[in-house]
Amino acid sequence: MKRRLVLAALSLAALLPACSILPEREAVDVYLLPGAIDHAAAPAGPQIDVSLRVLRPVSGSRIAGRRIVVIPDDRLVSVYQGAAWTDPAPVLMRERIVDALLAGQRFASVSTDERSLFADFELDTELRAFQSEYRNGRPEAVIRIDVRLAQGNTRHIVAGQRFEARERAAGTAVADVVDAMGRAADRIALEIARWSAGHASQIPPR
Numbered sequence: 001m002k003r004r005l006v007l008a009a010l011s012l013a014a015l016l017p018a019c020s021i022l023p024e025r026e027a028v029d030v031y032l033l034p035g036a037i038d039h040a041a042a043p044a045g046p047q048i049d050v051s052l053r054v055l056r057p058v059s060g061s062r063i064a065g066r067r068i069v070v071i072p073d074d075r076l077v078s079v080y081q082g083a084a085w086t087d088p089a090p091v092l093m094r095e096r097i098v099d100a101l102l103a104g105q106r107f108a109s110v111s112t113d114e115r116s117l118f119a120d121f122e123l124d125t126e127l128r129a130f131q132s133e134y135r136n137g138r139p140e141a142v143i144r145i146d147v148r149l150a151q152g153n154t155r156h157i158v159a160g161q162r163f164e165a166r167e168r169a170a171g172t173a174v175a176d177v178v179d180a181m182g183r184a185a186d187r188i189a190l191e192i193a194r195w196s197a198g199h200a201s202q203i204p205p206r
Contacts, residue, residue, distance in 0.1 A: 028084050029174070031068070033092045035182030042104035043194040048201045051109040053119035053152065054098050057090040057127040057145060064088060068174065068181075069131035070139065083174045089130040093145065093185065097123070100189035106197035121200050122155070123192075124148045128162075132169065132177045141167045141180035143188050149199050159199040163188050 063069055066088055067079040085092055094112060101110045111117045129144035148160040165188040169180040 026082060028082055030084050030086055031174070031178045032086050033096065033182050033185055034179055035096075035186040037096075037099045037103045037186060037190065039103045041190050042100060043106050043190070043197045044104070045106055045197065045201070047108060048106055048197065049108050050120035050200055051111070051118070051152075052101065052107045052121045052123060052196065052200065053111045053113060053117065054094055054101070054123045055113045055125065056094050057125040059090050059127040059130070063127060063130045064090065068177065070177070071131055071133045073134065080174050080177070090127050093125075093127055093130065093143070093189075096185045096189040097125075097192055100186075100193035101196065104193050104197060106193075107200070119152045121158075121196075122150045122152050123196060124150055124157075129164075130181075132180070139169045139172060139177050139180070141165075141169060141177065141184040143181070143184045145188065145192070147192055147195070149196055158203050159195075161195060163191050163195075165191075 062077060066084040066086070068083045068085060069089075070078050070080055072078060087095075098110055098112060101107060109119075111119060125148070126146040127144075128146060129142045131142055132139040133142050134140070142164070144162065144164045146160070146162050148157050150157045165184040167180040167184040167187070169176040
């Protein structure tokens with residue numbers, strides 16, 4: 001009896017590779033966040049003799065990952081199937097803000113929280129939206145971010161503001177949405193760079 005049970009188990013094991021219950025891995029296209037900061041639109045003015053560190057934005061779990069989020073209506077949150085960003089959305093937004101700050105050359109130096117470097121000021125942000133939303137049957141890229149400028153050593157907040165950018169996509173394809181997200185990221189990053197330089201130039205570092 002034992003031998004028959006063992007043979008039956010071996011026969012079943014041999015059949016398993018031909019009939020797996022595991023789901024197939026989804027094929028995913030990985031997208032860069034397109035766009036390039038226009039140096040002509042970067043914040044103009046004399047250089048401020050202070051350093052700035054840009055922190056990775058905090059965010060809700062909905063937009064914390066690499067999937068490209070879409071809100072087809074007011075009650076549903078989803079993602080585009082088979083599509084993802086190269087990095088989590090908060091990292092993409094941090095790097096785009098750094099690009100805008102470096103293009104303007106208003107600060108003596110700009111760094112991120114990837115390195116533990118001293119900075120006179122810190123840019124603390126909270127990413128509220130990084131997604132496409134459908135309006136009248138067409139997707140629109142939406143980025144919303146709360147920004148706080150704080151003293152580097154005391155963490156005292158000296159200024160704060162909410163920024164929002166919206167860009168209509170040319171079509172409903174994922175590539176169209178990605179292009180619109182790039183334009184929105186460029187615009188909001190430049191606005192944050194101008195705002196940061198304007199406030200930091202008025203406040204002496206402690």
